[in-house]
Amino acid sequence: MRISDKILLIVFVLATVLVLVVALLIGGSLQQVLLLGQAVYIFVFITSFMISRKLSQRIISLSFNVEEMAAGNFSKKIEIDSRDEIGQLASALNDLLSRLRTNVAIDVSKDTELAKAKTDFVTLASHQLRTPLSIIKWYVDFLVTGEAGEINKEQKKYLEEVYLSNERLIELVNALLDVSRIDVGTFSIEPEPTDIVERAENALRKYLPQIKQKEIHLKKAYDDIPKINLDPRLTKMVFDIVISNAVKYTNKGGMIKITIKKTENNILTQVSDSGCGIPREQQPKVFSKLFRADNVRRMESVGTGLGLYIAKAVIEKSGGKIWFESPSLEFLLSEEYKGKKITPDKANKGTTIFFTIPLKGMKKKLGTKKLSSL
Amino acid sequence: MSKVKKVLIVEDEIAMLNALVSKFEKAGFDVLSAQDGKEGVRIAKKESPDLLILDIIMPKMDGISVVKEIRSDNNWGSDVPIIMLSNLSDPESVSSVAKYNVYDFLVKTDWRIDDIINLAKEKLNI
Numbered sequence: 280m281r282i283s284d285k286i287l288l289i290v291f292v293l294a295t296v297l298v299l300v301v302a303l304l305i306g307g308s309l310q311q312v313l314l315l316g317q318a319v320y321i322f323v324f325i326t327s328f329m330i331s332r333k334l335s336q337r338i339i340s341l342s343f344n345v346e347e348m349a350a351g352n353f354s355k356k357i358e359i360d361s362r363d364e365i366g367q368l369a370s371a372l373n374d375l376l377s378r379l380r381t382n383v384a385i386d387v388s389k390d391t392e393l394a395k396a397k398t399d400f401v402t403l404a405s406h407q408l409r410t411p412l413s414i415i416k417w418y419v420d421f422l423v424t425g426e427a428g429e430i431n432k433e434q435k436k437y438l439e440e441v442y443l444s445n446e447r448l449i450e451l452v453n454a455l456l457d458v459s460r461i462d463v464g465t466f467s468i469e470p471e472p473t474d475i476v477e478r479a480e481n482a483l484r485k486y487l488p489q490i491k492q493k494e495i496h497l498k499k500a501y502d503d504i505p506k507i508n509l510d511p512r513l514t515k516m517v518f519d520i521v522i523s524n525a526v527k528y529t530n531k532g533g534m535i536k537i538t539i540k541k542t543e544n545n546i547l548t549q550v551s552d553s554g555c556g557i558p559r560e561q562q563p564k565v566f567s568k569l570f571r572a573d574n575v576r577r578m579e580s581v582g583t584g585l586g587l588y589i590a591k592a593v594i595e596k597s598g599g600k601i602w603f604e605s606p607s608l609e610f611l612l613s614e615e616y617k618g619k620k621i622t623p624d625k626a627n628k629g630t631t632i633f634f635t636i637p638l639k640g641m642k643k644k645l646g647t648k649k650l651s652s653l
Numbered sequence: 654m655s656k657v658k659k660v661l662i663v664e665d666e667i668a669m670l671n672a673l674v675s676k677f678e679k680a681g682f683d684v685l686s687a688q689d690g691k692e693g694v695r696i697a698k699k700e701s702p703d704l705l706i707l708d709i710i711m712p713k714m715d716g717i718s719v720v721k722e723i724r725s726d727n728n729w730g731s732d733v734p735i736i737m738l739s740n741l742s743d744p745e746s747v748s749s750v751a752k753y754n755v756y757d758f759l760v761k762t763d764w765r766i767d768d769i770i771n772l773a774k775e776k777l778n779i
Contacts, residue, residue, distance in 0.1 A: 402741070402743055405740075405742075406710065406740045406741055409740035409760070409761065409762045410666060410669075410740055412762050413669065413740060413761035413762045414666070414668045414669060414672075416761075416762060416765070417669070417672045417765070417766055418668075418672065420765050420766070420767075421672070424767075426676075426679075449762040449763075452762070453742075453762075456742070485763060485764075488765070488767075488768045488771070512744050
């Protein structure tokens with residue numbers, strides 16, 4: 280029973296007793312006693328209801344403040360509205376708060392200093408690593424495409440090996456940048472009203488040259504989706520990872536379809552491809568760190584095995600779910616497959632990766648680190 | 654007859670600058686170049702190029718300061734298309750130029766020069 284209800288009950292009982300006592304002492308008819316009783320009850324009820332509600336409210340508001348503290352938010356000081364017992368409690372809580380803040384600040388600043396040093400190191404290292412990698416990329420590209428003169432088949436083959444290896448290094452640097460900051464759980468989520476379709480299109484842009492070059496048929500099916508609270512960087516990152524996989528593992532002349540739809544409680548995204556798929560026996564390990572299926576290891580493609588691990592961490596921390604199916608039903612049911620315009624790659628018949636993000640958006644998450652890649 | 658487009662490339666790493674200049678010239682652009690931010694701003698103000706391609710980490714003046722300088726020029730600088738080309742990819746760098754209406758932020762290791770040229774042509778509507 281609430282404190283305020285207890286108080287009301289006691290007051291009722293006292294009021295009744297009081298009225299009866301007064302009636303006995305003063306005397307008077309039953310009617311007068313009843314009238315007096317009613318008046319007293321009404322007056323007493325209203326007053327004590329107001330007082331006890333106010334008390335309850337103050338206590339509830341205090342407990343909200345404590346809940347916030349418990350969730351790690353030490354920044355808000357509790358307002359002290361009076362000198363009574365509740366005010367004293369509030370004041371004591373404020374003392375506790377500043378004590379906690381100081382202690383936590385010491386820990387967090389040591390933590391944040393360390394994290395910042397690590398982050399700065401990782402940013403610097405990745406920038407320094409990327410410089411020679413981009414020089415190699417461009418110059419080998421020149422050689423392969425005949426910029427510096429015609430080359431023979433063998434030369435082209437060797438140079439393509441170099442180019443591919445270099446691309447692997449580039450992807451590794453990108454992935455390390457993310458994984459070093461993701462440390463599953465310590466990255467921050469900063470939601471703001473975001474257009475999810477715009478994020479998908481933004482992430483897709485990087486892959487358009489490759490899609491064109493591989494003559495991949497790109498299909499899009501976007502619902503009309505309102506802006507929801509998402510962390511724009513994280514959202515783009517997830518699209519980047521999933522689209523990158525689709526492009527990488529889809530053969531020349533294949534198909535990729537991106538669907539974004541609104542369901543009752545979520546936004547559901549599907550990225551389907553007609554590519555080499557994921558063999559059944561390998562499927563349970565798909566989201567683990569450093570996993571690359573045997574069938575793609577044998578393919579000539581670069582991949583770090585970290586992408587889906589990162590995507591899963593981001594989606595799940597955002598309150599969503601991520602899963603996949605291979606073979607891809609979306610592809611198998613498509614016009615292109617039925618019309619035999621696109622032949623699936625080998626036996627596995629494509630992959631669809633699904634992920635959901637709740638319509639109510641990503642929850643803000645304080646963290647000491649920020650995921651850095653675009 | 655359509656005018657030949659002038660592009661200014663500001664990049665401190667010589668090997669990268671040479672690669673970019675050579676490819677953009679072969680693609681038919683009139684190419685201007687600088688190896689530091691200060692020189693880049695000087696040339697930009699003098700020549701009013703149709704497009705700027707800027708690195709971020711550079712001596713004397715970094716790319717973000719160059720963007721700020723260029724955008725503060727009300728005659729031509731406030732509208733000129735700018736592409737950032739960097740090996741940094743942190744959100745702080747991206748947002749620090751976004752506020753000057755620069756939304757093309759390319760990470761060098763992710764882009765072949767041919768594709769950068771295609772993007773440049775897109776931005777210039779050619």
